[in-house]
Amino acid sequence: MAGAIIENMSTKKLVIVGVILLLFQAFSFMVGGLIAPSPTTAIHYMATKCVDNVKSHYMSKKWFMPWGPNHCDKVRDFDEATAKKIEANNIVFAVHIPMPNKEMSPWFQFMLVILQFDIAFKMYNQIEDGAVVTVDVGLAYRDDSLGEWTEMAHSIEQRKLSCNFTTPKTIDNEGRYYECDLMPLMELGCVFHKYYLLNIRLPVSDHKKVNRGIGEIKDIRLVGIHQNGGFTKVWFAMKTFLTPSILIIMIWYWRRITMMSRPPVLLEKVIFALGISMTFINIPVEWFSVGFEWTWMLLFGDIRQGIFYAMLLSFWIIFCGEHLMDQMERNRFSVYWKQVGPIVFGSFCLFIFDMCERGVQLTNPFYSIWASDVGTELAMAFIIVAGICACLYFLFLCFMVFQVFRNISGKRTSLPAMTKARRLHYEGLIFRFKFLMLVTLACAAMTVIFFIISQVNEGHWHWGDYTVQVNSAFFTGIYGMWNLYVFALMFLYAPSHKRYGDEQSSGDQVGNSGEDIQLTTTITHVDGPTEVYKMMRKEAQE
Known part of the structure; x- marks a missing residue:
């Protein structure tokens, strides 16, 4: 059985893909910083x-x-x-x-x-x-x-x-x-x-x-x-460009999964759901607001953004959990209800809070939840609780990433006994997975950092004859970053049609063991951790 593309793609091709995504990321920041005016x-x-x-x-x-x-x-x-x-x-x-x-x-x-x-x-x-x-x-x-x-x-x-x-x-x-x-x-x-x-x-x-x-x-x-109207046009153009990009990669990703002889595993379903939520937030329905008096667009935008972030937070939990090889029960959504449940509940609370503000403003634009003492206390309570939950979530996510890294490092003790080609293969896969996890944490950290920068700076920087709109760069850059992140996940974790054993010499064929071995961190295996460890030990003995 073939692994994911991230496991089988050559390092040269993977570097090329990474450079292309990095260039698109830089371009998304430049679109907001150099082309778009200030957002407001x-x-x-x-x-x-x-x-x-x-x-x-x-x-x-x-x-x-x-x-x-x-x-x-x-x-x-x-x-x-x-x-x-x-x-x-x-x-x-x-x-x-x-x-x-x-x-x-x-x-x-x-x-x-x-x-x-x-x-x-x-x-x-x-x-x-x-x-x-x-x-x-x-x-x-x-x-x-x-x-x-x-x-x-x-x-x-x-x-x-x-x-x-x-x-x-x-x-x-x-x-x-x-x-x-x-x-x-x-x-x-x-x-x-x-x-x-x-x-x-x-x-x-x-x-x-x-x-x-x-x-x-x-x-x-x-x-x-x-x-600003100029920023709106740039924003609409960016959403219009990104919508078909994510939609195409999502269809391609699911088609490769359905071509497999086995049913989709949990993490493949979650990645597909993340792609759907990204597509939902990308669809540029705002174009209709130019010709129709749709006063509910702000509320609708909040709902779309909330669905995406709830899906993203849930994905990170499941992504780390599915790679904890010491965890005996996997590939079932019910295993993660204790972690995903609070995310869903918190998202629902934020939805109720938003309905209490912008929902009422659909009929009375002068209403504000901050106008009364009770409303102010309620709003502050929501903000404080949301801040505490966000901090606890981030700490818990870092702990899970640390567990995954420690788990993978512990399995590297069996690598020296393997053949050189196989050992290098596993070490490369371990490095790729760790790098992807660090990119995930970096994306989350950049979102927070750029939000803080947008609040404390004057809104623009001057570089010689050029004026860089920092706030616009924040909006377009972070929006582009999450699209590229979802795009990369669906591309790299799509099932590969390339078999690792075909690339090795006849003396290093995994077919000698009668099994097609993959890294313990791959999402495409359906075996339990015990079976995977047995196969790794068997190969190490050979």
Whole structure:
């Protein structure tokens, strides 16, 4: 019976394959670093204070434009409003997205809006502990610069103020601003329309104690974050190119397995499932978001990514377990339920957490799980538990890899008794397997390292006349790395049609033993470890 390609391919051909994959890996990083722009753009907006002349603002259905031919009646600040006897309930903060003479595009994919208050310190109107701001916010859209606004969403939300006053609270420091944390206001999973309008009110009610003890709000600032259209096109092109590549190698891999006289073993099935999950995340359904208003694309992307990573983590456990030759029971999925079960449970918990956030945002884009104390504690608990589980998983994986390495090293004691050609063959296979395991750990480590780098650097580096977009290189490079990793697994661990015995001299034929011996680490054998050890000892005696 033939082994896997990784066992039978010559070292020269294996090096050529490795160099080609390495070149593709470097190219995937360069695509993001040199061709694609920064993944996202942040635009700052200052809300315009419009005056609603309707006595009861709850009865007003009018949309207030901050500029243009139909702009609203404005006031510069609240002092002017007080002088004109305009109540706080009649002030509407209006923000037009994007800036004048610009328009949004479906290529932007998503839009996240962050809220920040400019609050001045006053001795008689300080921010109370645990202060909560109630905002009455509405979102409208239009695709014609002179058309009518159509309401898209409306909600009354609460946001907890987290502000610090770094100087002494004295009369001399009145008028200085608090340092307030940013707060999430809105997230859209699709930017299908050209123009958006936000109208924000801060209703005041002494009877209901709404917006009391929040200090003296001077202005409202917003930060709109969306994906760059240039990066989106590069990202779509990369997914479109990689989809058929993985699909073709997956079909080829399974065809070679079905040509074998035996049924597929567990690890072959898991590698095929990993290829399916990679194909699922590759399929560029995002192309449809350019022509259709699919607001669920962000949630769908999270689900696809979660399925892939859950499959990848499970694969690593099974991959190491199937190569532990001292383990008597193998080739059965039930053997790994204790290790795979927590991965599935953790993935399900993250799915529930994502549904609580982005699932609700499908109907209310202003909802945020971070807005309430309970939601914040729940979210932090999920993050902390996920971080602890990730660390424990990585340590457990390193322990399993160490066990596999120790197990293989222990079996090398029988190699000196073999013929030289056979000994060199086994030593080469052991080296190849160890190298593949180290590449696996390196891929996991690079994902974490590049994520940290993308968070702490400024987003780009300058190399002479070239600007390297580090964040873009991170996205395209890591995405390309996992595709190449899955591609390499399916190629190297596909059954080989080449028989090792045919390459040896007649005096070194394994046919003398009546068995076709393979390395204990191969995935294609179906014998138990005891039988494999007997065959190795038999060959060593010969």
